[in-house]
Amino acid sequence: MNLPSKLTLGALGAGALLTVAVLPAEYGIDPTGLGQKLGLTALAQEAGTPAAFEGEMSFNIGAYDPTAERINQSVQGLIHLEDAPFHNEVIDIEIEDYGEVEYKFIMPADTTFVYSWEVLDAVGEGVYYDFHGHPSSDDAVNYPEGFEMAYAKGEGLTQSGSFTTPFAGYHGFYFMNIEEGPITLRLNIAGYWEDSKEMYRAIKGEVVHSEEF
Template sequence: MNLTTKLTLGAFAGGALLVIAVLPAEYGIDPTGLGETFGLDALSTKPITIAQFDGDLSFNVGDYDPTAERIDQSVQGLIHLEDAPFHSEVIDIQIEDYGEVEYKFVMPADTTFVYSWQVLEAQGDGVYYDFHGHPSSDDAVNFPEGFEMAYARGEGLTQSGSFTAPFAGYHGFYFMNIEEGPITVRLSISGYWDESKEMYRAINGEVVTNEAF
C-alpha cells in the first residue's frame, strides 16, 4: 500500500470517527443516528440554564429563622465585623517541673478566636488544663463577687476549638504540669484580642508571677 493510499484511508477513518463518535458525544450532533444507537449522544454537554435572581437583596439586620427556605438579608449573630485584621500567633509556654502557668487574652465581648494547643514531646499525662474567663477589675462591680466562667477543664495532651467571648474581659488557659520534668505547651491561635500575656506562674506552689486583672 503506497503512501497516498494510506493517507486517504487515514483521512477517511478520521472523518468517520468524527461523524459517528465525536459529534454525538461532544456536541449532541448525530447525522448518522449511530450516536443514539451506541448511547454516545448521552455524553454530550447539555446547556446549563442559570436562574436569574428575582428577589430584592436587603442588608438590614434580621433575626435568624432556621426554617426559612432562603435568607435575603444579613442575619444578626452569624457575622461580626471587626475594625482590624485578626491576629495569628504561635506561643510556646515553658512550664517547669511542678509548674503552673496562666495565659490570658484580653477580649471585647462577642469577639472570637480559634485555637489548638499541645504538649510537645509528652511522656506522660501532659497537663491539667482549665480554660476560663473573668471580667477585668474595672468591670468586676457588674458581676457577682469572685465571678469566673469555666469553658473546659480536664487532663490531656492537646485540645482544639473555637471560642467567642461571652463578655469583655480576660479569657484563656491555666496549665498545670503533670508530667515528670519541664514541658512546653505550644499554643497556636488566630482571632481577635486586644493583648495577651502570662498572668500567673508558680513553681512547686511558690508564686513567681501574679499580674493584676
C-alpha cells in the same frame, strides 16, 4: 368486561373520589365545587388546615447595595465585622516541673478566636487545663464577687476548638504540668484580642509571677 377495563374504571372511580371528597374534606381543595355543596370543605376548616401564608417575611438585613463599602446589617450570628485584621500567633509556653501557668487574652464581648494547644514531646499525662474567663478589675463591680466562667477543664496532651467571648474581660488558659520534668506547651491561636500576656506562674506551689486582671 375484561380485566383491563375493570382496572380503568376502578382508577377513574378512585380519581373521582379523590377530587370530589378527599381533597375538599382533608385539604380544603375543591376543584369541582361539589365539596362546598356537600359540606366537605367545612371539615377541612374544622380540622385546622393552615391557611395560605399571606404575610411578608422580614429578616434583620438591610437592602442590598452592591456599591456599598460596608454592609452594616446582616443575619444575626453569621458575621461580626471587625475594624482590624485578626491576630495569628504561635506561643510556646515553658512550664517547669511541678509548674503552673495562666495565660490570658484581653478581649471585648462577642469576639472570637480559634485555637489548638499541645504538649510537645510528652511522655506522660500532659497537663491539667482549665479554660475560663473573668471580667477586668474595672468591670468586676458589675458581676458577683469572685465571678468567673468556666469553659472547659480536664487533663490531656492537646485540645482544639473555637471560642466566642460571652462578656468583655480576660479569657484563656490555666495549665498545670503533670508530666515528669519541665515541658513546652505550644499554643497556636488566631482571632481578635486587644492584648495577651502571662498572668500567673508558680513552681511547686510557690508564686513567682502574678498580675492583676
